[in-house]
Amino acid sequence: MPEGDAVYRTAARLRRALDGRVLVRSEFRVPRHATADLSGRTVLETVSRGKHLLTRVEGDLTVHTHLRMDGSWRILPAGGRIPGGDQVRLVLANTEWLAVGVKLGMVDLVRTSQEDRVVGHLGPDLLGPGWDPAEAVRRLLARPEVTIGEALLDQRNLAGIGTIYRAETLFLRGVWPWRPVGEVPELEGLVALAQRLLAANVAPGSHPAAIVTTGDRRPGYQTWVYGRAGKPCRRCGGRISRGEMGAQPQERLILWCGSCQPR
Incomplete structure (x- = not known):
């Protein structure tokens, strides 16, 4: 399972590709959120919390992902072929970049105001601004x-x-x-x-x-x-x-x- 520093760097890559841009495509390839569509919403910020990733979208929505043992996020130019085949769990895209979540261990869509449902149990984040x-x-x-x-x-x-x-x-x-x-x-x-x-x-x-x-x-x-x-x-x-x-x-x-x- 990736260490906290690897997840922190993954958040930085997602920030560069997604933050401040309007989503033109979102595909949740997990049964629980298969009908969710974030197209037309702006990504506000992506942060790491320990080994968890939180991508906050306008409208009080947060995409929560966890890499677990084999997961990864791949960042590609928009319009490219989506790699990963049936291992893809989530796709988020804007007019410039395509973010593809492959073999993600967790994929959730929660209210930003209710993020504690997925990360509230965590202790202080060693790489977070609130490290205590x-x-x-x-x-x-x-x-x-x-x-x-x-x-x-x-x-x-x-x-x-x-x-x-x-x-x-x-x-x-x-x-x-x-x-x-x-x-x-x-x-x-x-x-x-x-x-x-x-x-x-x-x-x-x-x-x-x-x-x-x-x-x-x-x-x-x-x-x-x-x-x-x-x-x-x-x-x-x-x-x-x-x-x-x-x-x-x-x-x-x-x-x-x-x-x-x-x-």
């Missing part, structure tokens, strides 16, 4: 018995972290992934680091195709532990371990260094 680290810590501590590895992926605590940023944040803080939240020292510093890592990867000049947490953009040097199972730790030389966290069928990949992140 104190609230993120408060939410994490509400369940002190949960492992920090599982808590960081719970979007109700803080929105935007995926398996890559979880692994990298915990490594850099020296925290064993299975440590209970209530036993993790300086949670404020941990969530602040996670926010800085995501922000660095959407800053001007960052590469959209790769997450970099080491500061080294060379292929093979971009992360500390993620994607490096069985390889030597960049700090201590020990072997990077790989496992899974969470209850089935929701278990997710986790990587860590047993020496730098001791039990």
